[in-house]
Amino acid sequence: MSIDENTAARVAKLARIKVEDNALPALAAEFNTILGFIEQLNEVDVEGVAPMTSVTPQRLKRRVDDVTDGGQQDKVLSNAPDAREGFFAVPKVVE
């Protein structure tokens, strides 16, 4: 499977990472190198093998339905690049 520049651009877009057009060929080439390495997996017979769900199986931990957290607006916002009136402010979202 070979990745072309269009695919590289699509992946960059999906990952929300700006990549300049002139950097796409190199990026596509890198992807191909790495994917070429990954392709080895096709040699493995995985017929009937269950995909791993957890590497050290155990019962999923549960919490009880108590309010134990929150009430810390200041701390939630303290690292925000732009916080106003108790909200995170981000550039306008157009629906």
Added chain:
Amino acid sequence: MSDLNKLGLAEARDALRAGDTTSVDLTEACLGSIEAADALNAFVHHTPDIAMDQARAADARMGPDAPAMCGLPIGIKDLFCTRGVPSQAGSGILKGFKPEYESTITSQLFEAGAVMLGKLNMDEFAMGSSNETSVYGNAVNPWRRGNDDTALTPGGSSGGSASAVSADLCLAATGTDTGGSIRQPAAFTGITGIKPTYGRCSRWGVVAFASSLDQAGPMTKSVRDAAIMLEAMCGHDPKDSTSADLPVPNFEALLKGDVRGKKIGIPKEYRLDGMPEEIEALWAEGRQMLEEAGAEMVDISLPHTKYALPAYYVVAPAEASSNLARYDGARYGHRAKLDQGDGITEMYEKTRAEGFGDEVKRRVMIGTYVLSAGFYDAYYNRARKVRTLIKKDFEDVFAQGIDAILTPATPSAAFGLGEASDDPVQMYLNDIFTVTVNMAGLPGIAVPAGLDKQGLPLGLQLIGRPWEEGDLLNIAYGLESAVGFVAKPTKWW
């Protein structure tokens, strides 16, 4: 006492308890050595005030019953969130981020009286094997090739931790290991590093790289120190759903050094084409030493070893692509300066393009690709199946009665900075012996085992049964005693 910073945890603890020294003295010695070690670029955020406060508190608490880590100055990898202290995971995207919370592991260490000297350099988001992807610039290995002054990598991703411990800037350090990030740098710098069983150490408050693989562990000057510090780091955490609800043994008490009757596997698949002869020889020596100490050496096969690294390079980037989606410029860290008319999408794309380094971007995009529509089964699901097979390989040999597995820790000694960073796949091969352990969730320890011709340290790796860190440490202790590794880097910094 002089050169207090050169002590290990056990010696320092004993001295503190005996009243031969104080935590303040130890801490000052370390802070002094850190100040003189800018050339190593190991500590990237210094916290002398916190350290001195903690040291004084530890001295006040000191006594025969003080916890094992009480008063011991250590370094903390930048991947751990520490309250009010910059915690950037070596990334520009977390520039200025000061968490309002303390990771479970650092909380436990501080509760046990440990002293934090500062935050340690690392590859960005723990993605790298040479510390060269760090936003802080690379850490430097205190070891050199004889009289050659070529700067060498301390390995990665816990390169700052390795460099700092090896250069005696601190008594020990925390590390994290997703594909070998504790064991490879430990091997490159002549120190000990253990990655425990997945689930032993809480991941809460540790910046995530690949959630199903990440485990924290100690990087120390000896196996005994590793046992002491691991015990303080381990334990069930209700805030981490993957943390194991199991009792934590007194690991140090299990160090008998007696390996008689232990069955140690030697996996044939770890003998690589083109592997340096010195690595091969080191492995053979390790085998011989354990045999002489009374262990039974068994040739074993782990047939899917070869596929661990390619499977890892599907699973880890896939998880990372999702784990790193939160770095978007909205709530913390870096936000790109926007142009007129830029909307939310531009904020995301520019912030992430500026804030992430090349290797992180590469892995995030590879992860995005392997999870994208139409490729999920071909890549991600296949890799998860291969992972099942890799784990089964280990289960099979353990079922045959194997207690631990001996392998080289790395395929080479530390290499020069800039020598290997061009080809990503070449760099990935650094993890070839260590990554299987993460894929199978097992404990693994790197122990310094000798020097190569150029005088650089080499390490051997022991892989244990799940949850049997105690037994693994004991075998490692036996190996350490047999090897008698005492070399230290010559100070040049």
Added chain:
Amino acid sequence: MLDLTYDTPKPKVIAGAKHDWELVIGMEVHAQVSSNAKLFSGASTQFGAEPNSNVAFVDAAMPGMLPVINEYCVEQAVRTGLGLNAQIHLYSAFDRKNYFYPDLPQGYQISQLYHPIVGEGEILVEMGPGLARKVRVERIHLEQDAGKSIHDMDPAMSFVDLNRTGVALMEIVSRPDIRGPEEAAAYITKLRQILRYLGTCDGNMQNGNLRADVNVSICLPGAYERYQETQDFSHLGTRCEIKNMNSMRFIQQAIDVEARRQIAIVEGGGRVDQETRLYDPDKGETRSMRSKEEAHDYRYFPCPDLLPLEIEQAWIDDIAANLPELPDAKKVRFMDDFGLTDYDASVLTADTADAAFFEEVAGQSGDGKLAANWVINELFGRLKKEDHDISENPVSPSQLADIIKLIKSGDISGKIAKDLFEIVYTEGGDPARIVEARSMKQVTDTGAIEAAVDEIIAANPAQVEKAKNNPKLAGWFVGQVMKATGGKANPKAVNEIVTQKLSA
């Protein structure tokens, strides 16, 4: 017990320019789980708090934060599944749905794509007495709600509040078994009713605690039946999904408008594109959310921070054993026990609080039918006048039962009872004492009535003459007597005495 059998309602047919068209509708309902804390954090789910105050660090997706599941939310999903006669999966798992949006701090929503907790179930949607549609539920899964972006506080910026982020939702996915706008509304109504009975969702649509994505397609008559026989979707038209509807009225409007749009396209020789659309109630049209379509490739994969969710059959059995009586069963029981009509039983079981109130009144008064009349006509009518619901009802079950008992004993007339009810409603008090204190008791004393009749007859000789020739005029005398006694005379007794005296 009564065994109710139902006929299948006719699908809605829309006449196009060329053909008649039928509608095929499937719904994805997002119901907020009633719980104190969020699905994966200990922050409160309370509505209307200060922005970003019900937020744990995990909700804000701070680095290194991890989810731990709220077991009660799982229990609520199981309860909901049981209430819909659905299969409960002992093994389910959480997946990450990846996309970027400011109200989604993690950059992914934790959901259950591959292994939902609840499988196939069904909902009986009644469209009238004896008429009902069985709508199959395909699955219910648990997932995190998103936060809220506010776009109108600043011209250049959107403001983000994460209070809602991470609140547990159940996504209840139906099969495309709904056949018209009215059925769609009835489906939501029924689902909401069941959820409220179960206590698993408060059903508050205004606050967005219950909202629906509606999938609409059109087909020619006959095609749907072929789909039902084969379960082969190719018999059906291409569907469009109308997102995020939280009003019954708009849901119906949107379906109608969307169906007509599709009909116009197909009859014009075009092809309907499968896409996500938004209903604009002001313009009365749906429009494409193309922006959403293009970028989305959700890259689902199992959430590595969570292990698979395995639950025990004994736990499910325990939840099942403590399930409340559900609307269908309650309705049948009301018809059976109290002799109510289908309609009355439906009205009284619409809401669990209504039903409970009625049952109290029926029990205490010993007359279910009368109780039903009074609850439905007088009480509900009165509450509606003030836009109140049963939770704001000032009349206690025993007060209403006492009024009914007073009617049954003949102490008060039906008319007086209405006055009495109004007094109890507005002023409160013990009905029997009010009747006593305000002399509202019915006069059955024939002597008193006779005296009153005599008085009226004596005062109106001309009318008496006319009445002798025309017995129908007796009614006028009855009216006068009732007036004179302030409505308290027993009408039956007045009638008899008037008739007797006039014919004397």
